[in-house]
Amino acid sequence: MRAMPRCVFVLILAVALPAGAKTTVIDDSGTLPYESTLALHWQQLSPRPPLNNLLTGTVSVRVRLNLAPWLRRSGHIYLRLPAQQPGPMTISWTTQGRLLPGAISTGSRTLVYAGPITAPFIEDVLQLTLNVDAARMQQIYHVNFIFEMDED
């Protein structure tokens, strides 16, 4: 009588997650931007049509990911930009080589590492460039990023 409900629960869980692609949020509590606030400027000074109304800014971020739970295993690490205020944004970045450079838009994720996890931490410095429509910038916003691990 007690065993049956557990089996049902496990089956539901198995359906919700694709086989072999368990996604886990990585502990990135050691990750910090070098500047407390990213100052944006006009991407294109010219205000004449066709109007480019984007604001842009670049910030350096020291990334430190705790990969101890996956040590001596393999996986894919993604950087996710969840849907949030101030709305649609595009982010691109360069790295110092430990992680992959790339780009991302709001609501999606991009691969930054694939391969074996050989150390409990992975560190890099990202130069993040953020673009956002100036019309959406009504106030200061805190943009959240998430690193995710897909275990192989």
Add this chain to the structure above:
Amino acid sequence: MHNVGRAARSLWFVALVGALIEQSSAFTIAIAPGPPPTVYLQIGVGTFTGGSYSTGGTPGNNATVNTVSVSVPAAAVGNQTAQAMTTDSAVSASSYDGRTFCTAPTQLYVGGFFRRPGNGGGSSATLTASVPASLIDDAGDTIPFSQISWTSSGIGDSGAEPFPSGTFTAAGTQSIGTIDRNQWAESCWTFSYANTIFPAAGTYTGVVLYTLTAP
């Protein structure tokens, strides 16, 4: 036995949620609202360093006060025939992209922009002119500023000008035009003297102050 089974399931569920929360993390970047509102106004001569605006030039301050003038022959004074005025400004090029836009010295260039992030705070900047009552000569004789008007155009332009044709309103502040948010606006003014009065012979001067106001 039944109660014990329910408790076991609850603990199992709590343990699972706990495992998910334990891994949760995210780093945050604070983004400021953006650059402050910016306006630029050029009446006649202006300053851009490093190229025109569209090629990355930077607008600067320019203290030049340009003059628009006309000499009316004695035989023509007050004959109701408007007299074309010319300017000492040699600016024919658009400060936006450097193309030939006006015809100096018969036209006076006026241009500027208004940029502001966000949606609040108004959609356009307003250009106004503070106009004295009269032009005055050394003897104190006067000519009403309302004798001076201008037509507005621009090479290659079609449709309404951002700074349209008009006539000075003596002794007042009048609206000259607007610049929409995040837009560059420019026009070329051709001034004329109405020549409908009979002032005493002399050199009459007056200063009009233009102001661009952003919300």
